[in-house]
Amino acid sequence: MEQTIKVGWLFNNMFNLHGDRGNLLAIQAEAKRRGYRVEVTQINLDTETFNPLDFDFLFCPPGEIEHFEAVAVYLEPHRNELMAFIETRPMLVTGTTVALFGETIKRDDQSEIIGLGIIEIQTSENHVVYGDDLYYSCQYNGKEMEIIGSQIQMIDLDIKEESPFGRLKYGYGNNGKTKVEGVISGKGIFTNTLGPVLVGNPWLTEEIINLIEVNKNWPVWEEQRDNSLELKSQKSKIVHINKKETRLKSISER
Amino acid sequence: MMKFYFALWLAKLMGIAIKLVSKGRGTNLPGEKALTIDPDFVKHFKNIDYSKVVFITGTNGKSSTTNLVTHILKQNGKKIVSNLEGANLLGGIATSLAKEASLSGKLKADYYIFETDERYLPLIYAQLPAENMLITNLQKDQVQRNGDPDFIIRKLKEVVNPNMTLILNNEEPRSRFFEEVARRSIYYSVSRHNESFVKGGDYPTQACPKCHHDLRFDYYNVDSIGAFACDFCGFASKSTPDYSVTELNFKDNTFKLKDVVFHMPYDLPFMFYNYAGALAICDAICGITPAAAAGAFENFKNIGGRFEVMTYKNKTIKYMRIKQENPDTLQSALNIMASDQSKKMVALGLYVVNDFVPHYINTFYAFDCDFKPLVDSNVERYLCFSEHVAYDTANRLVYEGVSREEITIMDSDDIKEIFAEIDKAETDNIYLITWISTFEKMKKFIEGGQN
Structure with a gap:
């Protein structure tokens, strides 16, 4: 019987800002290469029975803060399940939506939204948007790797005692003042890297699938993916980053 | 008021001087200088009846x-003040007013039709409180500056008020949201036509702006714009909008609105909403009926359109200008290419976003777009070019099932290399997407006798 990976795509219509569907395509393509079937379930406010533990991978794309309260109300009953989920299973949360999984979100108009409190971070909406490239090193599922992507920062993160996901080589990261990017909590990745981060960085996608294989007691696929296209892209982007004009404080000075 | 007069005279002088040096330039500068002298410059013009002022704002169109509105009204003998050159910030509007005003700042026009940048709308409205506004659509666009559509919606919320008449795109949910605030809402629409399309279930839609639940689109006329409904709260496009473009006939280049037959000057789907919106303004705000407006469609030439054709050797290069970070204009370009089933070469030059520092790489909006119809439309070869971005562009095609062997990847913007690849194509049917700067260089290369 075909082995199936179950993916939960959280609020795909509501949280749809930066071509985030590409991340699903990356997961599907890598799973297919290894001979697995991928079953994607879209979770929205009308989903009556949602149990995070029914899935092998959860993806929550970036969204407009305007919708956060409605989503927080929906997800609050599943808070403990989500916390249990990220202890062993991979979850990817990107962009503004990271704030939803944190504690309090302070809006630009000084109002506050109470987040899910799954990760201990405080967040505040910025008055202006900051967009730039983002380049950092990180470790996931025991593998060291470099991630390159872009960032449209509308919310600053203060990650307090949480572990950062990445160590910045270039970019704004959590708030432009520190050397770190995102948060990793258990197997949950909470990152500012937008759009199809898993397309541009297939080495991360591979590790997510490797982890799913371990969780499901499947043998870990040995045959490496051909990442030559993405490696060339990464190399070219690093050249761009190294020569670009920037007003960011250098990482070493933070 | 002396500051105003001094600013006005300076703006007029600058306008004349710039016109002498270079026609078509100087759409912003005189107004900007005037505003540095009198920060309330626009507010101080005399005789403006705000019920005759129309703002046209939104993401695209x-x-x-x-x-088009200006053209129709002028053809019908109306005196119009407008910012036709796309100078849509306060400085551009100030320039237009200064140019048309008397030396004492008096204006005498039938209507004031201003394109207004949605981001700067509150600043403009503070000095020029228009009582009419058309919102074309509110989409994902220029995310480095605007973040997300809600960022722009909040800007518009600062302006839309119960004294306003809004002209709204019936099939665009975010702009329709403002109907709740306005004194009066007029709806314009485009009916389903041969180039309307649907997207697969894994293409996200958007949240209902009224209740946060998911919206359903029955079809799209332009990406993100089409017949929609929220099954939770009932918010939906109206079945009987006030002004609807119907019976689009691509063979005869005609359409109908309120039983009047119109010549269709451009058969590009995103233009149809512009036709409907323009006719709504002309009739409902300016009293020019569709029948009176029809003649103006016979000789309408759009300034700065998004589609140009060049001849290179024995090949036809069809250039489509898209807006970076804007999936809707890319989807429109893809649909146009896909609708041509003859053999073609597709040259895709998405590029580094370089609007302001820091320049950065963003091709992720390409994943919002459906490339499948293009891939299925008889493409001989793909060329993905542009420094630092070409590999990502190629990867988007790979994710749509295009094999790597079918794609030439060029990590460069060198136009000679681009033309060398075009030379290699067997087909003479070339489609080109890139930014205006590369296109202009290519145009010059051809005009310079490189044919």
């Missing part, structure tokens, strides 16, 4: 709609 502002310039074309403004151009």
